[in-house]
Amino acid sequence: MMYFETKITEASIECLKELYSAxxxxxxxxxxxxxxxxxxxxTxxxxxxxxxxxxSPEQTAEEIGKALKEKLDFIESYNIIKGFLNLSLSHQIWIDFLHKGVQNPDYGNTSATSANQPILIEFSSPNTNKPLHLGHVRNNLLGDAVSRIIEANGNKVVRVNLVNDRGIHICKSMLAHQKFGKDETPQSTGMKGDKLVGKYYVAFDKQYKTEIEELINQGKSKEDAEKQAPILLEAQQMLRLWEEGDKDIRKLWQNMNQWVYEGFEQTYNNLGITFDRVYYESETYLLGKEIVKEGLAKKVFYQHPDGSIRVDLKEEGLDEKILLRSDGTSVYxxxxxxTAVLRAKEYHPQQMIYVVGNEQNYHFDVLKRILYDKxxxxxxxxxxxxxxGMVELPSGKMKSREGTVVDADDLMDEMIRIAKQKTKELGKNDFNDEELNGLARMIGIGALKYFMLKVDPKKNMLFNxxxxxxxxxxxxxxxQYTHARICSLLRKAGVNTLELPTHHIDVxxxxxxxxxxxxxxxxxxxxxxxxxxNPSLLxxxxxELVKAYNRFYQDTPVLKETNENLRHFRLQLSAFTASVLRKAMNLLGIDLPEKM
RNA sequence: GCCCCUAUAGUUCAACGGAUAGAACGAAAGUUUCCUAAACUUUAAAUCCAAGUUCGAUUCUUGGUGGGGGUACCA
Incomplete structure (x- = not known):
């Protein structure tokens, strides 16, 4: 691939030197x-x-334009408007570009450099106490798309998931199941496992709120009530038992997590997301504790009078941060x-990317400071x-505990349903059931992915x-529709566009x-x-490409073009467009149909 | 309080410091004897405020105002 810009830039530097000795x-x-x-x-x-x-700008542009035209044979002409020097390339070089491009299956990609260490990218990172919602969908799609984009750029990628499978939040679901669960299982209820566990997380919160209210009525302050509610104390006790390895608690924990994993698996499949390596917090938190103790021994951390272990990051412009609770249990x-230390050891990555919402900016500042500075x-x-950025609803932030979330599974189902309905409404009848379902899926999931990925990642977005x-x-x-139309066009042309001869067209x-x-x-x-x-750029x-192609398609004959060279040129142009669309959309995890 | 992010048509989003700020949805009006009308064309409609840097600022700097997030022995 030649970069005209590079050549023009180089030539411009030479021209400026020759013209003005600069x-x-x-x-x-x-x-x-x-x-x-x-x-x-x-320009x-x-x-x-x-x-x-x-x-004057005009004279300067004239001098540079003249010199550039002499220096670069692919520049055919130039014009000047105010201080802007507009350069036109020759037709032939554009035709060559089309010819080479359409025949290059790797157009745009950078070939892999095997010597490089992988880029490790963490995304998804769910908690096992609730199902995935729209916020997680943004995370997953972003992580997946970024992985694909990095790969297309010639780097090895390791996709890792970090499952937050332990901690106070899971204990809450477990406790609620113990108390109110009546031994319910996904099998006995027919519920998807993650949904069932999520139900108990909500049940816990309901009970917790009730208890807080009672305590306040008894004359406690809100703050004290929140800390002293019996069900919360029970959950904290459960976490201690869990960390001590209590058999019954561990058994319940394993069961409930297993339900969740089966549920997640379905959701990931539906989204088309996979991982190369899954870390479980339950497997890494002990290493984390060791690191904290080492830091304590090295005196980069310290023990607070209340027994908790902390790090002082005031010199780094941050604050104190707790690393281990006073009861010895670990925090996030x-x-x-x-996990970070383990990963670095396992992969020696050239970069470790964490796809995590901006609400955790401070957390990652702290994490990096501790690992690097301390x-x-x-x-x-x-x-x-x-x-x-966060995905917001018109009513504000999504909150699992309050039930104001858009469930990932429900949303995908809904999108597929709408796509199917629309296809039928438009009277597209030449699909059998299997084809129709496949197409509806491609369209529904595609629409969802595109909706999330077209927005600049760092910006908050709104979902209504x-x-x-x-x-x-x-x-x-x-x-997708434009792609299908191009495919139809190419089918009807009945020629192999790749084997068409070089065209000679005048303009x-x-x-x-x-x-x-x-x-x-x-x-x-x-x-x-x-x-x-940033996948949104793709x-x-x-x-933009599709807009331009549709405009072209609307009033430019392709198959009906009588000039054979021009017809061939346009067929190749169409084939190249379809191919580039597939590439760009595939990097977003979106498939394009040949018919719709 | 302190820290970070953000501010563009009614709404949701674009625009390496460059020319007349570009789309979509919504609103209004049109296009099919012609390669798929899930398309195309046309109309109305926006840079939060005030300074500064620059030949040139939506973009960079400073101050203000609005919105979001963080500052937990939550994750």
Whole structure:
């Protein structure tokens, strides 16, 4: 793949040296795509160089344009508007680009460099006390898409999941099941395991609130009531018993977690998500505790008079942080310390990415500081928190305990149902049942994934359950439909587009050219998506490409084009478009149908 | 209180410091003897406020205002 921008930049530096004896850094050469309303392919704003030339922007642009045209044979012409130098490339180089691109199955990808250490990426990281909701969906889709994007950029990826399978939150579900559960199981109730366990988490919270209220009525302060509610004390006792290895508690814990895993498995399958390595907090928290003790021995941590172990990060601009409770049980960050050390040892990754919501920004600051500054692990500087925004409802934040969540399974089912209904409404009858179900799935899940991934990860996003996710406009089905139309076109053409001869066409029409130049942008878009860990760039790219193609399709004949060279050119252009769409969307985990 | 993030059409989202801020939904009006109308075309509609840096600021800096998050012996 040739990068015209690079060549133009290099040539521009030479020109500036020859014309004005000036040494200019590549940074000040800002080659951009020419805007649609002007003639040209690439544009160089020359304002930064008028100081060197001591001439007007127009004159400066003229001099640079003339010199560039002489230097670069692929520049056919140029024009100047104000201080903008617009360069047009030759038709032939664009035709060559199409020819090479359409035949290159790896177009846009960077070939793998096997020597590199893997990039480790943690995502999903569920708690086992409740089912997955829309917030987790964003996390999973983001982690999966980022993994794919990094792979396409030539890096090895290890997808890891960290299951928070122990802790006070699970004890709450367990306790509620013991108290109110009547020995219910997924089998006896027919409920999905994670849903059943989630039910008890809510039951716990209900009882907890009742007890708090009673205590307040007895004259306790709200704060004391929250700390002294009997059911909470029981849960804390249960956690201590769990950490001591109490047989009955461990048995119940194993059973209930198993139910949850079976439920999660279904959800992951539906989302099309897999992992290479699953860590369980129950397997790493002891290592975490050891690390805390080592830190204590090395005096980088200290024991508070109340018995808890803490770290002082005031010098690092943060605060004190508790690492071990006064009763000796571990907290959230304890296991994260252990897990991080274990991972570093197992994989020696070149980078450790954590896909975790922005509500935990502070937590990751602290984690990194402890590992790097306090414990002097050099690899800890390669920890990167991919912090994404919350999914909000019109009523505000989702809260599991209060039941204001959008359940992941329900939402997927609903999306598939709507897609199926829409397909029928549109009178698409040439599908058998199996095909119809497959298509509805592709569309429904695709729409959901696209909806979540088209938004810049770091921004909060809003989901309105009243309005189901759109299937029109800037959506996956819009892109899928265009792909299906192209496939139909190619089927009818009855030729192998890859084997078509080189075309000689006099001019590339405007609409054709627009698509071509967008296809040219794909590799740079992919690179940017990888370096910014931002899948939304690919979503927006695919959308823009489809907009342009639909405009083209609307009023440009392809099969009916009588000029054979032009017809072949357009078939290849269409085939290349379909192929790039598949690539971009596949990196988002979205499949495209050949018929819809 | 302190810290971080954020602010763009009625709504949901775009825009490496570059030209006339771009889409979608919603609203209004159109397009099918022609390769799939889940499409296309047209109209109305926005940079929170105030300074600063710059040839040029939605973008960078400072101050203010609004929204979100964090600051737990929760995760």
């Amino acid at each position: 040494d200019v850094s590549p940074d000040s050469i800002n080659i951009q795509k020419t805007k649609k309303e002007f003639t040209g392919d690439f 160089l704003p020359v304002f930064p160089f008028v100081k060197l030339s001591r001439k 960050i304890t296991q994260d310390l252990g 414990l002097s692990y050099d690899w800890a500087k390669r920890i990167y928190h991919l912090s994404y 359950p009243e309005e189901s996710i759109d299937l029109n406009g800037n959506t996956a089905p819009f892109i 590339i029409p405007e609409a054709d050219k627009e698509i071509l130049s967008m296809l040219y942008e794909y590799p740079a878009t992919l690179k940017q998506a990888a370096s910014e860990l 979503a927006n790219f695919a959308y």
